[in-house]
Amino acid sequence: MSDLIKTFLDQKDQLWQALLQHLEISMIALLIAVMIAVPLAIWATHHPKVAETLLQITSVLQTIPSLALLGLLIPLVGIGSVPAVIALVIYALLPIFQNTYVGIDEIDPSLEEAADAFGMRPIQKLFRVELPIAMPVIISGIRTAMVLIVGTATLAALIGAGGLGNFILLGINRNDTSLILIGAISSALLAIILSALIRLLQRMSLKNMLISVGVLIAAIAGGVGVQSLSKPVEQITVAGKLGSEPDILINMYKDLIEQDNPKVKVQLKSNFGETSFLFNALKAHRIDIYPEFSGTVLETLVKDDSTKKLSEQGTYLKAKKLISQQGRMTYLEPMNYENTFGIAVKRSFAAKYHLKTISDLSAIQDKLHGGMSLEFINRKDGMVGIKKAYNLDFPIKSMQPSLRYEAIKKNDINICDAYTTDSQLRQLDLVTLQDDKHVFPPYQGAPLMNDDFAGKHSKVVDSLNKLKGKITAKQMQEMNYEVNVQKKSAAGVAKTYLVQHGLLKAGE
Known part of the structure; x- marks a missing residue:
């Protein structure tokens, strides 16, 4: 109570x-x-x-x-x-x-x-x-x-x-x-x-x-x-996907934009939904900005027939080019950390069956019972690609992202998908198996917006580009842990990071 x-x-x-x-x-x-x-x-x-x-x-x-x-x-x-x-x-x-x-x-x-x-x-x-x-x-x-x-x-x-x-x-x-x-x-x-x-x-x-x-x-x-x-001179709508991490990022966007643009009011739409919802809303100009990952842009949002594996920078540059050509969208500079997909199991389970790579799962397929998000199950850079590359076939239940962690905690499942910055990896002592066949492309996050919006809001672009090269994977996981486990507000965690790293004036 x-x-x-x-x-x-x-x-x-x-x-x-x-x-x-x-x-x-x-x-x-x-x-x-x-x-x-x-x-x-x-x-x-x-x-x-x-x-x-x-x-x-x-x-x-x-x-x-x-x-x-x-x-x-x-x-x-x-x-x-x-x-x-x-x-x-x-x-x-x-x-x-x-x-x-x-x-x-x-x-x-x-x-x-x-x-x-x-x-x-x-x-x-x-x-x-x-x-x-x-x-x-x-x-x-x-x-x-x-x-x-x-x-x-x-x-x-x-x-x-x-x-x-x-x-x-x-x-x-x-x-x-x-x-x-x-x-x-x-x-x-x-x-x-x-x-x-x-x-x-x-x-x-x-x-x-x-x-x-x-x-x-x-x-x-x-x-x-x-x-x-009663609306201010201008209102900008920033949305984020489900989860603590997008919530933290969009609060950072809000603080940076409003600090540098006093006449602008930022409206946040947190936990807006999955990738397709956000992208369709952006195309329809129902939202103005949302954080997206380079691998997701390349694998899900644009048409790209190339199968060549790229570096982090190569993935970002190609995603930026194709989303501009095909969607008339501007993809700003990425942050430092990479938040890629992962296949996670309990550390004790990995030790019992000597699991280090995803390839190791082929020997114990009859013992696997998975729980994964619907988006991951149906993405070619998710379970579709994993099954094909590793020749895996084991029962998988579709679950809401947070529920899959609850399920693995209670041993209802023994394998799930994960993001490498998820706080639950630390909280539940889970390990991610090495993607030794490189199915998962690099994922670096950056703000995505329509070209016309970027052209009319150069100061907003400058504000958001302050996050270029910022936030390490360890820092992001720690911030997720503070929100999910320590129950701190995403807005407070975001502001603390910005102030501590000189990006936001104290008291803003």
Whole structure:
């Protein structure tokens, strides 16, 4: 409990921001779903056959797995809040449509006949008879949709939309139960509070209810307007992949940029997702900068038919050239350390079977049970290349990056992929086997941005180039250890390094 309270106090500012993001996404999705489903259901009450078809369609839409739906939306509308809201609207349609249709369709026919006898026009009958009678059932559907939206909105963090899911992802990545609990408890409390507020609408007259909804819409629109008016002269968005290391790096970028460019405000999107998410967001100009590794650029982001093995400098220069030619992107100067892929086992396991190289694994394939990240499993500079070069074939489970370390710690698996600067290598006493057939190319990190952004922001480029040749592998692993194990904030660790090495003025 003390750890939970301490984490809450340390993260209260970030929690408040995430809560507002979650609330904004949820309320926008709910309002759009209501505006679609309620009128459609009212119309469908006069077309029973169409109503049955619509109910089937909304039922099928709700069965689509959320991750699959987000994946399908990304190529169409990009990354961020837009696909998240669309997905949430799709999930909310069924309970709202179904309850509205049932609520109106099951009104006592004698009441309908009485309204007709009084000479009410259809619109009068709708607002004076049908909606007031059906409102408790409609509100019940909206409440169900609200709870569904708030819970599902935690997945929005996977595509850079923010919200309370950031805490859950960060907690999983760092194996920090307190962060997971903060995100989960906050989401549950938000759902309970909003559900209770919606229930209060049942006690209002239809007129007051519509006024309340109008005020809510105006408040959301006003909040968005205030945010846009309160933005500084310029805002730069810097994003990072999942994990402590990208989080540390983007905080360094933020400190350096804001120190040298006082009129610029940097917005961070940490734990944004895997490589493809970041790269697509950069191409679509939804983010401005993110740290990428030279080997990843060469092996994943550009087309390169050459199989020639290159040095660190050769890999960087070729990656820089090809990403410029093929993607019109600028790849700045790399840092000192190399963070390559590795195949890791426990030190005791390596000693037992005399493992020093990846080639040594071929003799004990029947004893191997792997757990690896999905990205590593499917990359040609990852498990695809390893299997081909070393002729290995053993069972592998796909796991979220941090969970594979938890699994090897508990002996659920005995081999996993790793990054050579991961703090868990030190924490769990793991060893990385030598890549004696050189499948893994060199990986040096550097900021990646679009050419047009670099051309317009020479001072930002100068600020980021201060990291050229800085940070050794030992220093990076130590910083990762401070964040993952000692539970220090990535922002604090980043700032400490910059100050200690004369890159940032103390107090900035």
